[in-house]
Amino acid sequence: MSEHERRVLLGRIVGAFGVRGELKLDSFTEPKAAIFRYQPWTLRDAQGRERSFDGARGRDTPKGVVATLPDVSDRDTAEALRGTEVWVPRSALPPSKPGEYYWIDLEGLRVVNAEGVEFGRVSHLFSTGANDVLVVQGDRERMVPFAMPDYIVSIDFDAQLITVDWDADF
Structure with a gap:
C-alpha cells in the first residue's frame, strides 16, 4: 500500500x-x-x-x-x-523529525535482533504510559519496548528493517 x-x-x-x-x-x-x-x-x-x-x-x-x-x-x-x-x-501529516517516528510508518517493517534472528513484522504499537511498545508478529508475538538505543538499535526505512537488542527466547 x-x-x-x-x-x-x-x-x-x-x-x-x-x-x-x-x-x-x-x-x-x-x-x-x-x-x-x-x-x-x-x-x-x-x-x-x-x-x-x-x-x-x-x-x-x-x-x-x-x-x-x-x-x-x-x-x-x-x-x-x-x-x-x-x-x-x-x-x-508533516514529515517526522529526526529520531521521531509516526507509528504507521513502522507498521509492516521487518524486525531482526542483533544476532540476525528474524522476529517477524511490526503489527502495531501501543503506549503503556511509561513507554511505547512495538508488537511484532512472526513465529510468535513479541513485545519490545520502543526505547532507543536500549532496545531499538536502528530503523532503516530503505531496507524496511528494524534491528532490536532483544533475546530471541524472550
Missing part, C-alpha cells in the same frame, strides 16, 4: 454541540485543535461506511474541541455522526 493510500486515525466524533450542527471531537493530536490542520477528513462509521469532507473547521473550547463540517447544519445530522472516526491520509 502506498503512503498516499495509508490513513491515520486522528480523532472521533463524540456527539453534537449545540443546535447548529457543530460536533464535539475527541482529538488525538497535540495540541487538540491541530486536527484541523490535516485535511481532507474521511469519516468512518461503525459499519465501515466512509464519507470524505474537506474544509472542516473548529476551535478548542473549555468543553473540548468543537468542529463544523460542510453539509452538517443541524443537531440531528451532527448527532447521527456520534462514534464516527476521523481519518486523514498519511501524506497530510
Whole structure:
C-alpha cells in the first residue's frame, strides 16, 4: 500500500454541540485543535461506511474541541455522526523529525535482533504510559519496548528493517 493510500486515525466524533450542527471531537493530536490542520477528513462509521469532507473547521473550547463540517447544519445530522472516526491520509501529516517516528510508518517493517534472528513484522504499537511498545508478529508475538538505543538499535526505512537488542527466547 502506498503512503498516499495509508490513513491515520486522528480523532472521533463524540456527539453534537449545540443546535447548529457543530460536533464535539475527541482529538488525538497535540495540541487538540491541530486536527484541523490535516485535511481532507474521511469519516468512518461503525459499519465501515466512509464519507470524505474537506474544509472542516473548529476551535478548542473549555468543553473540548468543537468542529463544523460542510453539509452538517443541524443537531440531528451532527448527532447521527456520534462514534464516527476521523481519518486523514498519511501524506497530510508533516514529515517526522529526526529520531521521531509516526507509528504507521513502522507498521509492516521487518524486525531482526542483533544476532540476525528474524522476529517477524511490526503489527502495531501501543503506549503503556511509561513507554511505547512495538508488537511484532512472526513465529510468535513479541513485545519490545520502543526505547532507543536500549532496545531499538536502528530503523532503516530503505531496507524496511528494524534491528532490536532483544533475546530471541524472550
